[in-house]
Amino acid sequence: GQSLEQPSEVTAVEGAIVQINCTYQTSGFYGLSWYQQHDGGAPTFLSYNGLDGLEETGRFSSFLSRSDSYGYLLLQELQMKDSASYFCASSGAGSYQLTFGKGTKLSVIP
């Protein structure tokens, strides 16, 4: 089976940097994804790490360390619109469905 742990809530100031951590215990781990979900909205894909290291997409970066079963999402230059829930999700080799963490609610304050 697979399980992922992430903090339930994080608060950060507009313009700052925030890191959301995710640790996982999975069998047949293939990669780690990150999704953003605004209240009442659909989850949208942010980033994927199939290999160890850092992936950068604009203001968002994601990191994976397979040896530590750990990853994080880094959001820079925070904007008010970044207030949302962020989910890490793992996929297994040969099975493409995602297993999600419970999500981290990010609140960006002025």
Next chain:
Amino acid sequence: EAGVTQSPTHLIKTRGQQATLRCSPISGHTSVYWYQQALGLGLQFLLWYDEGEERNRGNFPPRFSGRQFPNYSSELNVNALELEDSALYLCASSPLNTEAFFGQGTRLTVV
């Protein structure tokens, strides 16, 4: 290009009834995934269909079932509804790569 579409947006049923939820994937995507998101919880994997076949199912009772049609659209059926089935049901499609595209979901309320 149209995204993943789900219908209905909202559905209210009474306990014991059956609910049918529908999903149309992005054109060209053959895989459809169903997830349940109960209030305050993460997304729980329900079912995965690909090329008309059920490929995998999550830890849900058999009263959760579905099917995929030749045009790759999909239907989720929930029989003998219980109060705890109240949740947002999300459908996602994928071209079998690392990114899943989600619909806006169906909010099912069981009263």
